[in-house]
Amino acid sequence: MSKFIFQVDKSNFSEWYSKIISTAEIADVRYGIAGFIVIRPWGMYIVKELYRLFEAELEKRGHQPSLFPTVIPEENLEVEKEHVTGFKPEVFWVTEAGEEKLERRLALRPTSETAMYPMYKLWIQGRRDLPLKLYQSCSVFRYEKTPRPFIKGREFLWIEAHDAFATLEEAERQVLEDMETTRSVLYEKLGVPIMAFQRPEWDKFPGAVHTYAHDVLMPDGRVCQVASTHLLGQNFSKAFNILFLDEDGQRKHVYQTCYGIGISRMVAALISIHGDSGGLILPFPVAPIQVVIVPIPGEETARVLEKCRQLEQQLREAGFRVYLDEAPERTPGYKYYYWEMKGVPVRIEVGKQEVESKVLTLARRDTREKIKVEEEKLVEAIRELAEDMLRSLKARGEASLKSRIRDASSFSELKQYLEEGGYVRAGFCSTGWEGEACAAKIQEETRGRVRGFRIDIEEEPEGSCIVCGKPAKHVVYIARQY
Amino acid sequence: MSKFIFQVDKSNFSEWYSKIISTAEIADVRYGIAGFIVIRPWGMYIVKELYRLFEAELEKRGHQPSLFPTVIPEENLEVEKEHVTGFKPEVFWVTEAGEEKLERRLALRPTSETAMYPMYKLWIQGRRDLPLKLYQSCSVFRYEKTPRPFIKGREFLWIEAHDAFATLEEAERQVLEDMETTRSVLYEKLGVPIMAFQRPEWDKFPGAVHTYAHDVLMPDGRVCQVASTHLLGQNFSKAFNILFLDEDGQRKHVYQTCYGIGISRMVAALISIHGDSGGLILPFPVAPIQVVIVPIPGEETARVLEKCRQLEQQLREAGFRVYLDEAPERTPGYKYYYWEMKGVPVRIEVGKQEVESKVLTLARRDTREKIKVEEEKLVEAIRELAEDMLRSLKARGEASLKSRIRDASSFSELKQYLEEGGYVRAGFCSTGWEGEACAAKIQEETRGRVRGFRIDIEEEPEGSCIVCGKPAKHVVYIARQY
Numbered sequence: 001m002s003k004f005i006f007q008v009d010k011s012n013f014s015e016w017y018s019k020i021i022s023t024a025e026i027a028d029v030r031y032g033i034a035g036f037i038v039i040r041p042w043g044m045y046i047v048k049e050l051y052r053l054f055e056a057e058l059e060k061r062g063h064q065p066s067l068f069p070t071v072i073p074e075e076n077l078e079v080e081k082e083h084v085t086g087f088k089p090e091v092f093w094v095t096e097a098g099e100e101k102l103e104r105r106l107a108l109r110p111t112s113e114t115a116m117y118p119m120y121k122l123w124i125q126g127r128r129d130l131p132l133k134l135y136q137s138c139s140v141f142r143y144e145k146t147p148r149p150f151i152k153g154r155e156f157l158w159i160e161a162h163d164a165f166a167t168l169e170e171a172e173r174q175v176l177e178d179m180e181t182t183r184s185v186l187y188e189k190l191g192v193p194i195m196a197f198q199r200p201e202w203d204k205f206p207g208a209v210h211t212y213a214h215d216v217l218m219p220d221g222r223v224c225q226v227a228s229t230h231l232l233g234q235n236f237s238k239a240f241n242i243l244f245l246d247e248d249g250q251r252k253h254v255y256q257t258c259y260g261i262g263i264s265r266m267v268a269a270l271i272s273i274h275g276d277s278g279g280l281i282l283p284f285p286v287a288p289i290q291v292v293i294v295p296i297p298g299e300e301t302a303r304v305l306e307k308c309r310q311l312e313q314q315l316r317e318a319g320f321r322v323y324l325d326e327a328p329e330r331t332p333g334y335k336y337y338y339w340e341m342k343g344v345p346v347r348i349e350v351g352k353q354e355v356e357s358k359v360l361t362l363a364r365r366d367t368r369e370k371i372k373v374e375e376e377k378l379v380e381a382i383r384e385l386a387e388d389m390l391r392s393l394k395a396r397g398e399a400s401l402k403s404r405i406r407d408a409s410s411f412s413e414l415k416q417y418l419e420e421g422g423y424v425r426a427g428f429c430s431t432g433w434e435g436e437a438c439a440a441k442i443q444e445e446t447r448g449r450v451r452g453f454r455i456d457i458e459e460e461p462e463g464s465c466i467v468c469g470k471p472a473k474h475v476v477y478i479a480r481q482y
Numbered sequence: 483m484s485k486f487i488f489q490v491d492k493s494n495f496s497e498w499y500s501k502i503i504s505t506a507e508i509a510d511v512r513y514g515i516a517g518f519i520v521i522r523p524w525g526m527y528i529v530k531e532l533y534r535l536f537e538a539e540l541e542k543r544g545h546q547p548s549l550f551p552t553v554i555p556e557e558n559l560e561v562e563k564e565h566v567t568g569f570k571p572e573v574f575w576v577t578e579a580g581e582e583k584l585e586r587r588l589a590l591r592p593t594s595e596t597a598m599y600p601m602y603k604l605w606i607q608g609r610r611d612l613p614l615k616l617y618q619s620c621s622v623f624r625y626e627k628t629p630r631p632f633i634k635g636r637e638f639l640w641i642e643a644h645d646a647f648a649t650l651e652e653a654e655r656q657v658l659e660d661m662e663t664t665r666s667v668l669y670e671k672l673g674v675p676i677m678a679f680q681r682p683e684w685d686k687f688p689g690a691v692h693t694y695a696h697d698v699l700m701p702d703g704r705v706c707q708v709a710s711t712h713l714l715g716q717n718f719s720k721a722f723n724i725l726f727l728d729e730d731g732q733r734k735h736v737y738q739t740c741y742g743i744g745i746s747r748m749v750a751a752l753i754s755i756h757g758d759s760g761g762l763i764l765p766f767p768v769a770p771i772q773v774v775i776v777p778i779p780g781e782e783t784a785r786v787l788e789k790c791r792q793l794e795q796q797l798r799e800a801g802f803r804v805y806l807d808e809a810p811e812r813t814p815g816y817k818y819y820y821w822e823m824k825g826v827p828v829r830i831e832v833g834k835q836e837v838e839s840k841v842l843t844l845a846r847r848d849t850r851e852k853i854k855v856e857e858e859k860l861v862e863a864i865r866e867l868a869e870d871m872l873r874s875l876k877a878r879g880e881a882s883l884k885s886r887i888r889d890a891s892s893f894s895e896l897k898q899y900l901e902e903g904g905y906v907r908a909g910f911c912s913t914g915w916e917g918e919a920c921a922a923k924i925q926e927e928t929r930g931r932v933r934g935f936r937i938d939i940e941e942e943p944e945g946s947c948i949v950c951g952k953p954a955k956h957v958v959y960i961a962r963q964y
Contacts, residue, residue: 028601032555033588038601041546041616048547064523065530069637070552070590070621071574073514089580092553094590096575097625106515108552108576119510119520134523139552143579155551 005334006279006341013220017272018149024280024342026271027149035147035154042342043267045288047157050263051137053185053285054159058135061177063161066134068115071106076114080239083113086206090142092154108141113207113258116162117240124254126245127166135161137263150268151224151482159261164237164254166244171231171255175212178229178259179455182214186226186266190283191393192216192273193401194226195423197452197477200431200439205258209233215451215479216269217401221421223451223479226265232256273397274366280343281366283393284386291315291322291382292339296332296351307355311348311378318379340365346385348378366392405477411445414466414478418448423479427472429465438467448478487816488761488823495702499754500631506762506824508753509631517629517636524824525749527770529639532745533619535667535767536641540617543659545643548616550597553588558596562721565595568688572624574636590623595689595740598644599722606736608727609648617643619745632750633706633964639745646719646736648726653713653737657694660711660741661937664696668708668748672765673875674698674755675883676708677905679934679959682913682921687740691715697933697961698751699883703903705933705961708747714738755879756848762825763848765875766868773797773804773864774821778814778833789837793830793860800861822847828867830860848874887959893927896948896960900930905961909954911947920949930960 006023010016021027026043039047055065071094078084092108095101109115116134124132137159144152161178165171179196186192194214204211205228213228237243237253246252274281284290295301295308308324315322323344325335332349339347347363354360358375362382366389373381404422408414417424429435431452439450453459453474461472488505492498503509508525521529537547553576560566574590577583591597598616606614619641626634643660647653661678668674681693687710695710719725719735728734756763766772777783777790790806797804805826807817814831821829829845836842840857844864848871855863886904890896899906911917913934921932935941935956943954 028604030601030604031551031597032558032600033551033553036551036553038551039549041548044547044549047549065526066523067521067526067529067639069513069515069518069520070623071515071518071637076514091580092576092588093578094574095577096587098571098573100625105578106574115513118514119512122510122512141552143582155553157549 004278005337008277010219010275010277013218013272016219016275016277017268020271020275020279020341021149026267029149033154035144035152037149037153042288046267046270046282046286047263049286049288050185050266051159053189054181054261054263055135055137057181057185058159058161061133061181062131063133063135063163065136067136067138068109068112068119070109070138072109072112072115074105074107076118077107079114080207080236082235083207087111087142090144092141092143109138110140110142111258111260112136112138112140112160113162113236117236117242120162120164120254121240121242124164124242124244127247130166130244130254131163131170133161133163135159148482150264150271153264156262156264158263161259161261163257163259164242165256166246166252166254168233168255171233171257174257175210175229175231175259178227178257179212179214181259182227182261186214186269187394189285189390190270191390191397192266192269193394193397195401195477196454196456198431198455199228199452200435200450200476201433202436202439203450203452205230207232207235209235212455213452216265216273217404217422217479218269218272218482221404221480223423223481224265224269225262225481226269227259227261229259230257232258274393275343278337279341281393282343282345283390284345287343287345288321289323289339289342289344290320290386291346291348292335292344293322293324293348293350294332294335294339295324295326296349296354297328298352300352300355303355304350304352308350311350311360315379315382320382336363340368345389346382364389408466409463411466414442414448415446418446418478418480421480423451423477424448425475425477426466427461427463428474428476429468429470430473431476435465438465441467442478446478447480449481451477451479451481453477486760487819490759492701492757492759495700495754498701498757498759502753502757502761502823503631508749511631515636517626517634519631519635524770528749528752528764528768529745531768531770532667532748533641535671536663536743536745537617537619539663539667540641540643543615543663544613545615545617545645547618549618549620550591550594550601552591552620554591554594554597556587556589558600559589561596562689562718565689565718569593569624572626574623574625591620592622592624593742594618594620594622594642595644595718599718599724602644602646602736603722603724606646606724606726609729612648612726612736613645613652615643615645617641630964632746632753635746638747641743641745643741643743645739645741646724647738648728648734648736650715650737653715653739656739657692657711657713657741660709660739661694661696663741664709664743668696668751669876671767671872672752673872673879674708674748674751675876675879677883677933677959678936678938680913680937681710681934682917682932682958683915684918684921685932685934687712689714689717691717694937695934698747698755699886699904699961700751700754700964703886703962704964705905706747706751706964707744708751709741709743711741712739714740756875757825760819761823763875764825764827765872766827769825769827770803771805771821771824771826772802772868773828773830774817774826775804775806775830775832776814776817776821777806777808778831779810780834782834782837785837786832786834790832793832793842797861797864802864818845822850827871828864846871890948891945893948896924896930897928900928900960900962903962905933905959906930907957907959908948909943909945910956910958911950911952912955913958917947920947923949924960928960929962931963933959933961933963935959
């Protein structure tokens with residue numbers, strides 16, 4: 001048995017990513033249909049915790065759970081023109097059942113606007129029915145050309161929240177709330193550095209007035225959109241006839257927003273951002289096992305094991321997900337490497353010395369530091385460690401992100417920086433339709449995509465558009481994407 | 483506004499059932515594709531709690547979560563002969579994507595044996611990989627001829643657990659464990675009376691050696707299978723080549739079980755068994771709101787509301803799902819009826835008198851009794867109420883079930899009893915294949931189905947088969963089913 005369970009240089013990100021997914025048993029890509037993967041227990045626990053965190057956050061902010069069918073009648077999909085143009089090329093179609101050919105094709109939902117809004121029309125009558133804020137946790141299906149596990153699946157997991165309001169102002173506030181929901185979990189609780197953009201006109205959600213999104217800059221220098229929220233205005237309510245009787249006696253179209261939380265992509269982001277050459281590094285809230293206890297055999301094995309069981313019990317009662325790795329056929333060294341590869345944030349080593357001194361040895365996964373902790377202060381020490389690890393993951397992530405944002409002042413600089421990976425910041429003529437030609441030129445010649453301008457800070461453009469030389473209206477961020 | 487938000491005689495069960503689903507906003511059947519329903523928040527909270535309860539129970543018993551794709555390649559489905567014969571007539575097929583026709587058809591999973599077992603073949607190598615106990619929570623799709631909300635959906639929610647073992651004995655123990663899992667949640671925690679049967683040969687899961695199932699007797703006298711577990715033996719491991727290297731150096735086929743927990747059907751059972759003419763009665767563990775506080779306006783409204791908020795806070799901290807219904811435009815009377823219809827187990831009424839006397843008025847949903855409780859004993863009193871309601875729901879359910887089991891000693895009695903609804907207990911020649919003709923005769927002439935024999939108690943058959951007159955080998959239960 002080799003010393004290292006996993007040892008892959010992360011600078012070869014593509015190799016690292018597929019190896020850690022397989023070695024840590026997060027998923028299996030050998031299902032036999034391209035773009036469809038099997039999520040294994042270690043991955044599924046992470047998925048479940050992500051769902052739990054986001055669902056709690058959504059409910060705290062007034063959303064309620066619901067579940068709409070997986071299939072959508074073709075005629076629903078046709079109702080909103082931009083929407084159908086955007087999604088139809090990616091739709092999987094159910095056309096037969098048993099021995100019968102169905103009278104009409106049913107789409108596997110690529111997103112659920114067209115499943116939900118005909119029902120919103122029925123449910124919304126008066127002002128009292130508003131706001132209506134529903135979410136559903138489900139998988140969606142898109143016929144992607146180049147699938148990649150968790151990053152681009154033909155079936156992937158997400159949460160979609162669909163809200164309806166009496167006024168535009170409420171809808172505008174909602175998209176900001178959604179952005180805050182993404183940030184409060186993905187960055188605040190899980191330490192994944194993200195950036196918030198308003199997307200250019202040509203990169204909006206099909207049918208939206210505005211699209212806002214969070215991107216994660218992956219280790220290979222490409223970006224991955226992990227969540228997006230869309231101000232739909234009255235585009236869909238007019239197409240689907242969703243009206244309410246206002247207090248002034250008038251029937252009016254509601255204002256809508258929709259919000260997609262990419263659970264699968266967040267798994268990819270979490271793994272990729274935090275992991276190192278030894279494997280996963282999982283932040284406490286999503287770690288399937290938060291603390292692993294490894295007994296050191298030798299003299300006094302019985303007493304050591306008794307102590308281990310006692311600690312296990314104590315930590316479980318304190319609310320931690322804890323595992324005691326008793327397996328006698330494996331050495332402590334093997335167990336250290338194994339659980340490091342799995343990303344377990346804290347390990348406790350217990351041998352004769354620890355039992356006698358009542359001072360335990362803790363190892364934290366992120367820095368691999370070992371810390372001595374008095375037994376009676378264990379629970380407190382682990383709580384502090386959890387917080388400190390989160391702080392340190394955040395700091396590391398932020399620093400790495402910052403170092404990969406560079407300002408370009410010429411097209412050739414832009415091209416070179418994109419080749420090297422990361423964001424390039426530049427002046428740009430317009431994120432309205434009139435800027436599309438410049439964006440197309442960037443994409444064609446550099447494979448870079450204009451991600452939009454930041455909404456969390458205001459950046460005053462100076463000088464001229466990096467492509468056409470007209471006066472710059474926005475500071476945009478450009479990056480290659482998955 | 484009418485006094486009654488809901489008042490439907492439950493003896494007309496079919497009307498009661500569809501009205502309560504709509505009035506309590508559990509689901510909406512107007513989605514536009516027969517057999518596909520929309521689950522609304524009040525229903526979805528119940529669904530989520532059911533999932534939470536069963537997932538916790540499965541994990542406690544060594545199962546781990548996983549998630550397999552929604553689509554299954556047609557050739558996988560063909561591997562096990564009985565299985566494909568049983569399920570293929572019910573399969574929905576995906577045949578197109580975007581503008582392309584797929585090279586092979588993909589089934590929407592009707593159940594996931596054929597999605598999972600090719601992976602089990604890859605994962606299981608040695609004895610150390612066993613037992614493998616995985617579950618997934620998902621929806622499945624079956625082209626049912628006569629769909630009915632939650633009872634028979636073309637898309638329905640369930641959990642499926644698939645286990646593999648080195649020995650037959652372990653697999654046999656597993657099906658008993660599964661039966662206990664069903665009972666420990668559905669009966670012990672939620673008070674739904676169930677009966678456990680071993681199904682006759684002709685009513686087994688396609689590909690199984692034995693099938694065991696729990697049925698619920700619905701108010702209209704028909705039964706509904708809510709969960710079933712199957713001893714698969716080596717039928718599937720031989721078809722899918724799932725082998726392990728045993729300690730004796732031999733490669734052997736694993737023994738398998740699979741277990742389906744019908745979440746959608748349990749929603750139907752819960753609603754139907756416990757509800758009354760005033761609406762839902764929800765047991766505490768699945769009630770979206772467990773305690774509703776209704777302020778009585780009048781003098782001292784400010785003090786009353788302050789007290790209500792304080793109680794709300796206190797109960798929330800004690801871990802209850804609590805709601806304070808402040809809406810000023812609705813009368814307390816309306817609120818009482820409304821929350822009774824919704825099935826909220828406990829209501830607290832707070833007026834000036836309650837504030838001054840520090841004695842609160844509690845109303846329990848099941849018996850509609852009102853109880854006086856000293857304010858300082860509130861939390862304790864609600865905990866006791868929760869237990870007492872469960873005891874009382876169980877007792878009521880058990881009594882009702884018992885009263886609807888009757889012994890038939892002739893075919894004409896059998897026919898008459900089935901017409902009146904409920905179970906008929908009778909001697910039967912054989913639940914092996916040789917009894918199929920007798921079962922077919924029963925079905926043809928009475929629409930009754932032989933549910934099998936009980937496995938929780940031993941019932942010694944006396945006399946002869948109710949159909950053919952040969953010596954009875956089993957006491958079977960016969961009922962009409964959904």
